[in-house]
Amino acid sequence: MRPVISVCLTALAVFAESSTAVPPRSHPVDYAANAESKGVKVAAEILNADQVRNMFATDLSNYVVVEVAVWPAVNKPLDLSPVDFSLRLDDARAPIRPVSPKTIAGVIQRRGQSRRDDITLFPSVGVHTGSWGTGTSVGVGVGMGGGPPGPASTDRDRHTMELELDEKGLIDGVIQKPVAGYLYFPATSRNKKLTSYELLYESDAAKLQLNLPVSK
Amino acid sequence: MIRIVLSMALAAALLSAKDDKPGRRIRLGGVSVGGSYTSGPGWYPWYPYYGGFYPGFWNRAYLYDPFFYYSPYIHPGLYSGFGYGPNLGEVKLNASDKEASVYLDGAYAGPAHKLKTLWLEPGAYNIELRDTSGQSFERRIYVLTGKTLEVRANLQPPKEPRK
Numbered sequence: 001m002r003p004v005i006s007v008c009l010t011a012l013a014v015f016a017e018s019s020t021a022v023p024p025r026s027h028p029v030d031y032a033a034n035a036e037s038k039g040v041k042v043a044a045e046i047l048n049a050d051q052v053r054n055m056f057a058t059d060l061s062n063y064v065v066v067e068v069a070v071w072p073a074v075n076k077p078l079d080l081s082p083v084d085f086s087l088r089l090d091d092a093r094a095p096i097r098p099v100s101p102k103t104i105a106g107v108i109q110r111r112g113q114s115r116r117d118d119i120t121l122f123p124s125v126g127v128h129t130g131s132w133g134t135g136t137s138v139g140v141g142v143g144m145g146g147g148p149p150g151p152a153s154t155d156r157d158r159h160t161m162e163l164e165l166d167e168k169g170l171i172d173g174v175i176q177k178p179v180a181g182y183l184y185f186p187a188t189s190r191n192k193k194l195t196s197y198e199l200l201y202e203s204d205a206a207k208l209q210l211n212l213p214v215s216k
Numbered sequence: 217m218i219r220i221v222l223s224m225a226l227a228a229a230l231l232s233a234k235d236d237k238p239g240r241r242i243r244l245g246g247v248s249v250g251g252s253y254t255s256g257p258g259w260y261p262w263y264p265y266y267g268g269f270y271p272g273f274w275n276r277a278y279l280y281d282p283f284f285y286y287s288p289y290i291h292p293g294l295y296s297g298f299g300y301g302p303n304l305g306e307v308k309l310n311a312s313d314k315e316a317s318v319y320l321d322g323a324y325a326g327p328a329h330k331l332k333t334l335w336l337e338p339g340a341y342n343i344e345l346r347d348t349s350g351q352s353f354e355r356r357i358y359v360l361t362g363k364t365l366e367v368r369a370n371l372q373p374p375k376e377p378r379k
Contacts, residue, residue, distance in 0.1 A: 021356070057358035057365055112361075124248040149303060151362035156338040163340050164358040 021167045024069040024180035037206040039073025044199050048215045058161040064187040068170050069180035077174050087185045088198040098183040101165030105158045112153025304335040305359035311369040316347040345369045
């Protein structure tokens with residue numbers, strides 16, 4: 001029985017590692033912050049607004065995006081999950097968990113759909129002349145709803161956003177090699193004025209705490 | 217009949233508020249300004265027919281206007297609105313080699329100089345550029361409705377396999 005479990009675990013680990021779109025950097029010190037406990041190393045960095053805009057088609061302006069890399073202990077597969085991480089914005093508040101790609105995609109799609117209620121104006125001006133005389137015309141057309149879909153508002157958009165965030169996100173599975181990916185935390189504009197955050201990692205394998213500076 | 221029509225359509229200006237302000241807004245769908253000039257006896261000259269006057273020109277050879285059906289008349293209200301394809305996303309491709317071949321999900325799409333702007337259905341695509349010297353560029357892109365994605369493709373020599 002044990003070899004079967006081992007084979008399954010290895011297969012899961014290989015699948016999990018091959019599905020990541022973000023390669024980890026060479027060393028933990030290549031990130032803005034890193035920490036180690038019981039052989040597990042975690043390194044992380046917060047992406048600034050420009051980096052987020054350039055790297056994602058999905059509008060993540062209402063989220064704090066953290067690039068996280070994890071090195072498992074030697075010869076010890078690590079069961080990794082995004083929910084093992086949390087972000088503390090300040091000491092007064094409880095840490096917040098990352099939001100799933102599905103949730104983010106749904107929120108952005110709904111925001112785009114609300115724009116379909118717009119009122120659209122089509123003003124026109126005309127001058128006509130000829131042997132019969134001269135005339136002018138002025139008109140305004142008004143359109144309500146039913147216009148073009150708002151940005152990223154269709155079901156296909158939601159699926160695409162979910163796919164992007166999922167493919168670039170930190171994997172959920174057993175790893176044997178270093179992996180990297182993004183975590184998406186909800187943030188208000190007030191949160192974004194903070195100069196540093198605290199990233200917490202808590203699992204059966206290790207407990208870590210990283211102070212992440214915010215680059216402007 | 218000689219008919220000269222001048223028409224001019226000014227482009228549609230689409231004013232939109234920022235994405236992060238949901239709710240009803242008023243926007244400008246397009247502005248059209250036009251002018252026309254007409255000369256001659258008119259399109260529908262009156263002529264006696266069965267004791268009355270009826271509009272028409274088709275029975276009167278001397279009033280035949282050969283340009284009537286084929287005139288390059290453009291309606292002043294022509295709407296050129298919200299760009300090209302309301303349900304599509306825009307990809308602006310800036311390739312370091314304009315002659316490179318562009319492939320979308322493995323299928324040949326054309327040379328880079330003819331694909332500076334691509335309008336695609338929302339979705340994830342693998343875009344690849346290859347030139348004749350073996351240099352290439354590959355990226356996974358995510359296209360969303362009404363969004364513009366800029367891809368700067370710097371073609372690189374192929375990586376040598378690890379020994």
